[in-house]
Amino acid sequence: MILMKKKTNKILVLLLTLTLLLPSFSFAQTSVDYEYVDFIVEYINAYYIKDIDYETHQNNILKGLLQNLDPYSDYYSKEEYEEFINSLNQSFSGIGIVLKFEKNNVVIDRVLDDTPAKAQGLKAGDVIISVNYQKVEGLSLEEVTSLLRGKAGNIVRIEIKRENELKVIKVRREKIEISPVEYDVFKGVGYIKLNSFSDKASEKVKEALKYIDTVGTNKVILDLRDNPGGYLDEAVKVASLFVPKGPIVHIKDKYGNVQSHYSNLEESKYKLVVLVNEKSASASEIVAAAVKDTKAGYIIGTKTYGKGTVQNIVQLPKEDAIKLTVAEYFSPKWVKIDRVGVTPDLIVENETFDIQLEKAIDYLNN
Template identity: 30%
Template sequence: MKLKYLVPPHIFLSLTLSLSFSFIGLNALADDLASDLTKDKPNKIEEALPVTELRAFVEVMERVKNEYVEPVSNQTLLENAIKGMLSNLDPHSSFYNAVEFADLTESTSGEFAGLGVEISSQDGLLRVISPLDDSPAFKAGVKAGDIIVKINEIAIQSVSLEDAINMLKGDPGTEVILTIIREGAAKPLNIKILRDIIKTKSTRSEMLEDGFGYLRISQFQGRTDSEAADKINDLMSMVQNNSTPKNSQKNTQKELGLKGLVLDLRNNPGGLVEQAVAISDLFLNNGLVVYLQGRDASTREDMLATTGDILKGAPIIVLINAGSASASEIVAGALKDNNRALIVGERSFGKGSVQVMIPLNDGRGLKFTTSRYYTPSGKSIQAEGIAPDIEIGDFSVKARMDNLERVREADLVGHLNNENSQAAKALNATNLNLAERDYQLYEALNLLKALVKSKELSNRSGLNLSTQEKLSIEDKPFDLDVQ
């Protein structure tokens, strides 16, 4: 990548050296440069070298250096100036010292120490994008959207953003108390968290019911695509191993693999863009996944899917919520716009920008926004998020126990037994457990069943059901009280 100098190299070098040795000399140098270089090409020089602003910067730095109440080094002043330059652009652009940049790089590798929470700055406070799965923050009850106002009784707004983030860090086993404001809570909450080593597993899977798989992606790391593919292949193997010759002939499940998949991206704060593209590509045969575009239209970069759908067209439900951000929104947007999946849950976070990490000398580095990303339909989700096709809130439920239950055939004395009754009871108990454990996932599974059933009916009778008609075939095995 070629760098374009806004300041000619020899001038930039002179300015840097002067900063190191003499503030007064730099003022003089800035005046000389402004006088000499603007003689022939005043407009171009003013654009390349903002002399007035440089002069103001040097004057402020000189004042602070000589008159601040405590001694402060040139390095500290310059680092703070660079941090201010980037942090005032947007909440996702930052400058990092060597330790901070190492931590940032480490967080995408899969193991690091801390609370396990993704945060962003908001009006001088810290906003939780999402806690990582099974992290100390997750186990302690921190939720997406929480606003951290104090750390160990120290107000966030009384310290710098850098210091606040450092206060969250610490040795494994040490305690930190977060004071948070949560929507709907009558007063601030104090949450105690024990720091620990965060070993992030970006994927996990399970079989919800026979033929209906579940894939959870908690964040997008370096090998998330290959891990996800392995998990899906494992689910397919489970289906094939459990299928008998009888039911294999009936519905060719051995050939079809999974009937459907729930892809869970809730509380996924994002990660590597290329991994989001690769995950989308697993389920798409072709087409646009996402495109990135910087300040100039000529910088547009299209990212396309390659041939091959790992599920061979089986229906997909994508679960999202307010903690689904960035790379997870790329996946949701790609599958939605390509009509490959139904998006269920709550509106996502709305981070539609892309950052690059650039290592500098001495281990330091910077991260700054270089482009926005757009879904295949050309929509930017910046500050808006992905709207679900079907909105389902995060409710808690319990089975409704009526005092007077209706009499059924099974209640009659001498009724004939059904050889499948035990399996049906077991399935009903499993569904009840899922509904109480995770209501959104339970509803997603019901919707997935409806899509599969509508596809079977369409293939059987030649019907071309609309989306509304497909969703009307939802099957709920028992009544629920939603709280």
């Protein structure tokens, strides 16, 4: 996913913004017959057998309007928008655990450091039985996660099973922020795992590079596997840390208008390998394609997802929002990415262990 952020508090400003972006657009030629739509809505309201939740009804109409355009355009209610942004920026109010399914049970896969869950003694492997007295059997991981999250400061009651013993643990929710970056140095190679292009992605990658510099190596692996994307400007900033002076990505709208983003880096000091797979998408593909086109590094893994469009997200007057596909992006050499993906320089399939990572280390050390 690639997003461009835009916020406005007045619908007039929003319309002017859209008009400026689309100068030849004619509302008269393509406007919806709203009188006809209103007639159908009024008929439903008058004769449908059950009472209608008008807010939900309106939200569903708007969702249908956006979701039928393409897989990435959408409408968000105020609550959905807040959740979407928090998820994108990996910031939420909760207790700090990662869940998984194991033998039809909801199990704690990982407890994050410096979180309420860690402080109260929750452990990886604990089986969750109920949250605030609601049994989790039959619920999806997303539904259980939703039960665990809520207003910061509130206490959540969690019943768990640990080694056949039932326990009740009460945890106070807090604001949790997950860093999009994990990094280390091993076998003489700096390793940076970038999980998403959140609003702090480039800042955290810079921190990782600073640490790698202090260790005294210029060999770097940037792991973009399973990274679904994020903000366009963060992708450009991350690419600019490695890609030499010149274009990083070209953005082209339906009218042929092109906006190109550039790196000002005189010369990269790093010997770079970028790891990708079929779940590396959007902003990840911008970075991978820029590195490949400019030969700023070597790409190892499997062909990427192939999501080459840009979404503009606009917050509306009622604090709801729309996410609309507004452009397609291309690599520095104008190579198409959408529904094509980025093909690595070296295609390596992972099997029982991380062969891709081993190949990257071997390449940098040899």
